[in-house]
Amino acid sequence: MKAEQQYIDLFTQYEGMINQHSAEVMNHFRRQAFEDFCRLGFPTRKQERYKYTDMAKLFLPDYGLNLNRLDIPVNPYEVFKCDVPNMSTALYFVVNDAFYSKALPTGHLPEGVLLGSLREMAEQRPELVARYYGKLAGTSKDAIVALNTMLAQDGLLLYVPKGVVLEKPIQLVNILRADVDFMANRRVLIVLEEKAQAKLLVCDHAMDRVNFLTTQVVEVFAGAGSTFDWYELEETHNATVRCSNLFVRQESDSNVLLNGMTLHNGITRNTTEVILTGRGAEVNLLGMAIEDKQQRVDNHTFIDHAVPDCTSNELFKYVLDDSAVGAFAGKVLVREGAQHTSSRQTNRNLCATREARMYTQPQLEIYADDVKCSHGATVGQLNEDALFYMRQRGIPQKEARLLLMFAFVNEVIDEIRLEALKNRLHHLVEKRFRGELNKCQGCAMCK
């Protein structure tokens, strides 16, 4: 219990302070989460779920926390001038794990929409937040979720009432800012009531050259007939460890698009769990990772077809250079009686060097007999014939490789349902492949 001990000591010693600087609704879960964490301990690689990433090792170093909620001296609105071409977003910031509410965008949100600090909202509307908080992210099975639940003090809440459509995409920029090695525990709660619509773009950034460790737990409730897009772009640095758990629950005829793109990182573990609980629900789960040096990306997904007539499309693509390591484990469960399920899972990977490693583990578990399900995974190299063809036309080898790698991940970018973001990503990915995005330069979305 070596790695766990410092977190157990921390919680035991500072439970009062943690509670004092958070909201009752969130505090309510802490004790149980703490007990679960003590019981579970950090997962080892012997556990199927964490086979490819040694979590205990990642949590072993000593990171500072900001339990006392001291002000971080930064005004993100001054640091980031956002001008994503042709894309007008409502821009919000979470600095480390605190929602930045000192200077909010002036654009008015439609009547009834709540967007802001989870902690503040939980104090102002405790009955609303309590209805959803912690309902998807159980602490009894996963130690990382338990740890986040016991330590997280703030984050973001987005609540869109019945029938309300948010025309403008919302952009949330997470900034990691610290002078010493630092740990941030962030919580996001998203509720879309019946027929509500929203698009959210989340960018993860690390501003300082210190070691960062973040845990993030996101809960998304997509009501009947709602439409929700979640784009998450990680562009941190080599000394950042990110552990994200995204839980989505979809009711009938809801349509959710989840797209997680890792452009630059250190070690990343993303867990995504989607449960389809109403007929006609559709989820499109996409992911992309571009890695080099010693970077690691481990995506773990689970889609639960609990009822009939639902659709899931899953596509993950990795490009691995140098000694990068990628892992993808995707499970689709079609429960008994979930007839007319349509499910497709694809994972394609490019290893550009002999040292790069990709682990892929597609899993289908079907307990219904009238379904359409497929899955496929490939790991390969760049097409040599295509490379030579391009060189014969005068395209230098380096450039030809780049065009092929770019073409490879394009498939994921093309699924983005925001035209301006799609164009921006084409540009960013090209920069990434050219090695011009080798450190966090602030919000690349904004430059």
Next chain:
Amino acid sequence: MLEIKDLHASINGKEILKGINLSVKTGEVHAIMGPNGSGKSTLSNVLVGHPAYEVTKGTVTFDGKDLLTLSPEDRSHEGLFLSFQYPVEIPGVSMVNFMRTAVNEQRKYKGLPALSASEFLKLMREKRAVVELDNKLANRSVNEGFSGGEKKRNEIFQMAMLEPKLSILDETDSGLDIDALRIVAEGVNRLKTPETSVLVITHYQRLLDYIKPDVVHVLYKGRIVKTAGPELALELEEKGYDWIKKELGE
């Protein structure tokens, strides 16, 4: 323009070319014919620098430069073009992006500024007309989902865009119906100037009805065993290759 002297080349340790001598002068059209497995495609691959082939002996000069020391991309920049027997499909890379990169890399090599977007699109439009290439195809990924005929037309379109000094047409007639053959051949003829040369590699006479060679060579077992005027192609069409084998004492 092209001087090949005693060229030997092998693939996976197996020698395919066993001493080729060939000279193509500026403005000439040469045809290389020969039975299956004689080394025709190896010769074209070696000339454009395919990494799978190893040159074990001999020299090739192109416009006075030692061709064999140049990278495939620089051979292209120097004006060497291969119309592939099997053009490669490249999903996800658009024709526009592919051609723009190719054209601008060539311009960079020659010390010229890159074409602007509008200049480039104008050039595309002009050159598309040469082989009647549909605009729809030009907007798709390179060769993806193209029919056999469309792929060959696309090769000649690329040739038009890059304006090479020497074009090697490797079995460009294979897989073409008679109309497509005519369009492709007319495209090649329209691009032909007194300053450019063409090397046509083919099994059959029929392409040579449209693209008239000045010189015809027969390649057999890795060597050029016979060289004559255009009448040689007709004779081969009529009698096959057996009489040549006989002449060689086989």
